[in-house]
Amino acid sequence: MTGNINKRITNDLVSNGVSFVTTVPCKQLAGVIEELETRDDIFHIPSNKEDEGMGLCAGAFMGGKRPAIIMQNTALGVTMNTLATLIQFYRIPLPMLISYRGELGEPVACQVEMALHTKAILAQMNIPTYHFHKRTDVEEFDNILKYTFMCNKPVAILTDATFWGEN
Amino acid sequence: MIRSEILKDIAPILHNHLVVCNIGIPSQELYAIDDQPSNFYMLGTMGLASSIGLGLALSQPKPVIVIDGDGSVLTNLGTLPTIANNVTDNYILLIIDNGSYGSTGDQPTYAGKKTSLAKVAEACGCERVVECQAEDTGKIVQQALDSGQMTIIVCKCESGNAKMPVITMDSVVIRDRFMKALQA
Ligand SMILES: [Mg+2]
Numbered sequence: 001m002t003g004n005i006n007k008r009i010t011n012d013l014v015s016n017g018v019s020f021v022t023t024v025p026c027k028q029l030a031g032v033i034e035e036l037e038t039r040d041d042i043f044h045i046p047s048n049k050e051d052e053g054m055g056l057c058a059g060a061f062m063g064g065k066r067p068a069i070i071m072q073n074t075a076l077g078v079t080m081n082t083l084a085t086l087i088q089f090y091r092i093p094l095p096m097l098i099s100y101r102g103e104l105g106e107p108v109a110c111q112v113e114m115a116l117h118t119k120a121i122l123a124q125m126n127i128p129t130y131h132f133h134k135r136t137d138v139e140e141f142d143n144i145l146k147y148t149f150m151c152n153k154p155v156a157i158l159t160d161a162t163f164w165g166e167n
Numbered sequence: 168m169i170r171s172e173i174l175k176d177i178a179p180i181l182h183n184h185l186v187v188c189n190i191g192i193p194s195q196e197l198y199a200i201d202d203q204p205s206n207f208y209m210l211g212t213m214g215l216a217s218s219i220g221l222g223l224a225l226s227q228p229k230p231v232i233v234i235d236g237d238g239s240v241l242t243n244l245g246t247l248p249t250i251a252n253n254v255t256d257n258y259i260l261l262i263i264d265n266g267s268y269g270s271t272g273d274q275p276t277y278a279g280k281k282t283s284l285a286k287v288a289e290a291c292g293c294e295r296v297v298e299c300q301a302e303d304t305g306k307i308v309q310q311a312l313d314s315g316q317m318t319i320i321v322c323k324c325e326s327g328n329a330k331m332p333v334i335t336m337d338s339v340v341i342r343d344r345f346m347k348a349l350q351a
Contacts, residue, residue, distance in 0.1 A: 020226060043225065045253055047218075048245030055215030056249070059187070059222025062207070062346055067222070085211025086219075090342045 005164070006031040008138055009097070014041050016145040018068045018095070020060035022046070022053035026072040028099040028164045033070065050075040051082040058092045066149060068095040073102070073158065074114040076121050083125055087154045094154040095145055100131070105161035122156050129156045132163040168301035170263050171196045171329035173322065174234075177305045180312070185349060187220040187233045191270030193263070195331040197234065204348035208334055208341050214243030217260050221250055224258035227349065230312060231257055237264040237278035244287070250319070251292030258317045261308060267326040285321040293319045301325070 009032050013021065022045050023033050036044045043065075047053035050071045057067035071079075076098075087094050101108075102115025122129045128151075130144055131137075141157065148155040168176075170193060178201040187207045188194045194208040209216055217240065220233035240246065240262055250260065266279020278284050285298040295316050299307045301324035311318035334341075 020222070045225070045249070047249055049243075051212075051215065052218045052243055052245050052249065055212070055218025055243075055246075056222035056225075058215075059219040059224075060226040061222075062219075062342065062349065063223040063226025064346075064349075065226040082212050082215065086209075086215060089211060089338045091339050092342075 006035040010035045012142045018066045020065040020067040022056050023070040024050050026099040029070055050079045054082045054087055057094055058086055061092050070097045072099045073118045083154055091152040093149045093152045095148045096154055096156045098156055098158050100158040100160040103160035127154050127156050132159045169325050169327035170265055173301050173304050174200050177308055180305055180308050185229055185231045187216050189216040189235050189239050192328045193234055196329050198334050199331045204344040207345045210338055214239045217246045224255045232259045235262050238268040238276045241276055247288050247291035254317050256315050256317050259311045261320045263322050265324050265326040269328050273326050288319045
């Protein structure tokens, strides 16, 4: 089941022409990162920090590639300036597949602290935000990617523990 | 020599190449010295010039020259391992190391004290790292272009800024003409 969801997400990225993906890992995202690595049509470049990753994505977009970033919600704070002054200011399309830690099923209390702020921060930044809670929510991913590259904006897809299933 | 003198010196070498230029006074100086569509000026986002340039170099075949500063590289020090581990031979990172945060009033950086950015780059795994004096920058940049190898240049120079106007060109115009220049 988990294998299927990772393949599904990766297939949607590929079919939308996304070929440059940067990641900062999260336990919930391990499967999709592993899946990316198996694809020849995706260049996967791990970054050390999420704002650095967004810089890589901006460069890749200008170089003619469709980028995406995969990251954890706890890192949103370090990306605010980059989202505002690079991604939004220069109108770079950027799908942000984000593990939504600190939601139902979360074993680590500290993760809840950033979960409380996640949607408020994204709303404050005027970032279109989708929340995948049920497994079937993934069916919207393809359309979200099309929307992102239509409007040249960063778009957040929050994926919680219930969506990813047992871990 | 200060940064603006170096930029004047190397402008003929940069001409017609894809250049990603650091936020603040470096971009203002380059804009005043030799504005061209193939210059990408950062108007914000301190620290990410090297990352933007790397993403660009990895995504298309033309040479990319990033003009960065010591303060900005220190801000985004995680960039050096990423560069080292994702070698792309069309990438040149020129760090103009004047040992100060030039755009904010020349406050000293650690790169002007005990920290060697060239040694940090080497320790991160960058294979071709050249430290040079300001006067030799043009020669070293040309050699890097000719070598066809990814190169990190740390150019040691004096602190100081030329008085240049703020760039008023719109960000989307900068990005759009840059992408068109790239495709041309
Ligand atoms: Mg400096």
